[in-house]
Each structure stands twice: as C-alpha cells, then as structure tokens.
Amino acid sequence: MTNSQTQSLHNNNNPNSRFDDFFENGYKVFPPNQNFLKIVDEARLAFEAFKKQNAKALIPAIDEHGFYRRLVNLHVAVPELQRLFSENPSLPLLDNLFGEAILYTSLYFEAGSSQDIHRDTPYFWTSPGYAYVGVWVALEDVHELNGPLRVVKGGHALPELNLKAIRRKFFADDEAIDPFSPQLWDEYQAQVQQSYENADLKEQDLHVSKGSTIVWHAQLPHGGAPIINKNLTRNSLVMHSIPLDFAVYHQDKFFDEKPLQSKYEYEYIVSGRRRCISYDSISVAHATNISINDIK
Numbered sequence: 007m008t009n010s011q012t013q014s015l016h017n018n019n020n021p022n023s024r025f026d027d028f029f030e031n032g033y034k035v036f037p038p039n040q041n042f043l044k045i046v047d048e049a050r051l052a053f054e055a056f057k058k059q060n061a062k063a064l065i066p067a068i069d070e071h072g073f074y075r076r077l078v079n080l081h082v083a084v085p086e087l088q089r090l091f092s093e094n095p096s097l098p099l100l101d102n103l104f105g106e107a108i109l110y111t112s113l114y115f116e117a118g119s120s121q122d123i124h125r126d127t128p129y130f131w132t133s134p135g136y137a138y139v140g141v142w143v144a145l146e147d148v149h150e151l152n153g154p155l156r157v158v159k160g161g162h163a164l165p166e167l168n169l170k171a172i173r174r175k176f177f178a179d180d181e182a183i184d185p186f187s188p189q190l191w192d193e194y195q196a197q198v199q200q201s202y203e204n205a206d207l208k209e210q211d212l213h214v215s216k217g218s219t220i221v222w223h224a225q226l227p228h229g230g231a232p233i234i235n236k237n238l239t240r241n242s243l244v245m246h247s248i249p250l251d252f253a254v255y256h257q258d259k260f261f262d263e264k265p266l267q268s269k270y271e272y273e274y275i276v277s278g279r280r281r282c283i284s285y286d287s288i289s290v291a292h293a294t295n296i297s298i299n300d301i302k
Contacts, residue, residue, distance in 0.1 A: 025099050032162030032226035036095040038217025045089045046217045050145050050241060052086035053114070059302040067290040071236050073117040078289035080114040081245075081275075081282060083301045087112065088277035090143050091245050096219045097280075100139065104249035108274070109282035110138075113244040118153020119230035123209060124195045127224055130246060131255040133266035136224040138248050144218045145241035152240040153233035154211040155220060161202045162223040167194065173261040185256035198227055250281065 028034035038046065057064065057074065067074045081087040091109040094100075100107035110130075130138040148154045176189045183190070211231045212220060222228055233240070248254060253270035274281040287295040 025102060028099060028221065028223065031159050033157055033159075033212075033220055033222040033228075034096070034099065035212065035214060036099075036219040036221070037215075038219070039095060042093060042095055043217045045086075045093055046143070046145055049084075049086045049090055049243070052084050053080075053145075053241070056080075056084050063296050063300060064290070066294045069117070071117065073239060075115065075117070076119070076291040077114040078292060079112055079285045080288050081109065081112045081243075082285050083288055083298060085277070087114070087243060088275060088280075088282050090243050091141065091247070091282060092277035092280035094141065094143070094219055096141060096221045099221060100141070100247050103139065104137065104247070106250040106281075107247045108250050109280065110246045110248045110254060111283070112246070115242050115244070116239055117236075118233045118240040120153055120232055121230040122195065123156065123158065123199060123227050123229040125198050125225055125227055126246075128191060128194055128257045128260045130224065130248075131257075131260040131266075132248065132252050133255075133268040137252055138224045138246060138254070140220075140222045140226075140228070141245040141247050142220045142222070143243045143245070144214050144216055144220075145243065146216050146239065147214075148218075148240055148242070149213050150211065150231075151233075151235040152238040154213055154231050154240075156209050156211050156229045156231045157222065158202045158207050158209055158227040160205075160207050161198075161227040162225040164201050164205060164207075164225075166225075167197050167201065169194075169261050170263070172197065177261075183258040183261055185258040187257055190257050190261060202227055 025034065064074060067077060069075045097107065126138070126140065127136065132138060142155060172190065172193050173183065175193060176187065177183050214220065251269050251271065253267055255266060259266055273284045275284045287297050288301070289295050
C-alpha cells in the first residue's frame with residue numbers, strides 16, 4: 007500500500023470515479039452476480055453442516071433465541087467462507103485502496119447484532135492510520151424485521167476526536183493504556199455519537215438482498231438496527247480487510263502518539279488468488295476460544 011493510497015482513504019479523496027459514492031457516503035453497496043450468489047448458497051450450506059458436526063463445542067455460542075452469535079474467524083474452519091472474500095464483487099475497490107487487500111478477521115452472525123452505533127478504528131489501528139475497511143456480506147435478505155446494518159451516512163468525513171483528552175480522562179500520560187479498556191471505548195463512542203448529531207447527520211438502515219456486499223470506511227459510524235422479529239435469522243459474514251502484511255493494533259496504540267511498526271508477518275491461507283490470515287482457533291463472542299484441532 008502506498009502513502010498516496012493511505013492518504014486517499016483518510017482524506018476521502020480518490021481519483022477513481024467508480025467509487026465516488028464510497029468516498030462521499032462512507033460506504034458502498036455491491037449487488038451480487040450469479041456466480042457470487044452460488045458462493046453464498048454454498049457458504050450457508052457449509053455453515054449448517056458445521057453446526058451439526060460441532061453442536062457440542064458450540065453450545066457457548068447459542069443465544070436465548072437459539073441462534074449462534076458472533077463466531078470470530080470462522081473462515082479458518084469453513085473454507086467456503088473464505089470465498090466470500092476471495093471472489094467478492096467489491097475487490098476492485100479494496101485493491102484500489104490497498105494495493106493488495108487481504109482478509110484480516112471475520113465475524114459470522116446467524117442473527118442481527120443490534121449493536122450500538124460505533125466506529126471500529128480503536129480496535130483496528132494501523133500505521134499509517136485508517137488502513138482498514140469493513141466488508142459485510144448478506145447471506146440472506148436483510149430487511150426491517152431481522153435487524154439490518156445501520157450507518158451514519160457521511161459520518162466518516164467528520165474530524166477525528168481529541169484522542170489525548172479522552173485518554174487523560176482515564177490514564178495518566180506515563181500510565182500504560184489497557185488495550186481493551188471499556189471506559190476508553192465507551193467515551194470515544196459517546197463522543198462519536200455527539201459529533202454526528204451535532205453535524206445533523208442521521209442514522210439510516212440498509213435493506214439489501216441476499217448476496218449483497220456493503221463495504222464501509224474505517225471511520226464510518228455503524229451498528230445493528232433492533233431486531234423486530236426475534237424468531238428470524240439474519241445470516242451474515244463481516245470481514246475486516248487491510249493491506250498485505252499491515253500490523254493492526256488496539257486501543258493502547260490508538261490513544262497513544264508513539265510511532266508504530268507498520269508491518270507484521272502473518273501466516274496465510276490462500277483462497278483462489280487471495281490471502282486470508284490463518285488463526286489456530288475460532289472464538290465465541292471474543293470470550294470462549296475453540297481450537298481448530300477440536301473442530302470437525
């Protein structure tokens with residue numbers, strides 16, 4: 007990834023007119039082609055098979071409605087999910103941003119997340135900064151009843167907050183920052199919300215058909231709309247894409263001003279002509295880890 011590419015992502019300014027709506031709105035919706043719809047169907051079938059074969063190991067992942075919640079990096083256990091990245095219609099945009107885009111992490115949701123509006127940046131910090139996008143694939147139709155993705159159109163273009171002031175509310179200048187500090191996260195996201203409300207930007211829900219991909223800018227405020235019918239599924243895969251071999255940091259580096267190493271040597275899985283980072287386990291809601299060796 008070149009410095010000019012990094013700057014174009016951060017400054018929302020790119021000469022490729024095919025992607026003007028991404029830079030103007032902070033996100034872009036890519037409709038599926040027939041080949042990608044087949045890949046989506048195969049991914050759903052593979053997930054159903056995975057559930058049956060690993061029902062006992064996945065008990066911690068079942069929510070009160072009987073759905074599997076937030077399976078982290080499931081792509082390492084279910085190869086069909088890797089193709090949702092390696093053959094995704096959005097790849098021309100990702101490569102325009104990053105040179106060679108890779109799959110960093112993934113989250114599988116069987117139902118909507120109902121997650122509060124937030125920016126991902128504190129948990130996906132890079133050097134240079136903002137070298138990250140979200141890539142969200144609808145594995146079934148998404149509508150007002152099953153909890154669509156919710157975005158703040160244009161919110162990516164708002165100025166970054168005063169990170170030093172936020173840090174000093176909870177940590178002294180010479181004190182080590184907790185990379186997963188809930189206080190820092192909550193304060194940052196509260197100020198993000200205040201920022202877009204002050205700018206009179208509105209939250210809006212994105213209703214899309216099966217196979218659609220939504221790519222969002224690193225700084226786009228987004229979340230999950232409430233689930234009106236809690237008996238409905240909303241199968242989707244969220245993928246986080248970065249440039250090849252880019253190091254990714256968390257809140258301890260995001261709220262700090264020290265120089266960072268920009269590169270990291272990952273182990274990769276190759277899917278088609280694309281690289282996906284390999285992990286030795288999947289995680290349930292970032293809480294319970296299941297070794298790949300224990301997965302059927």
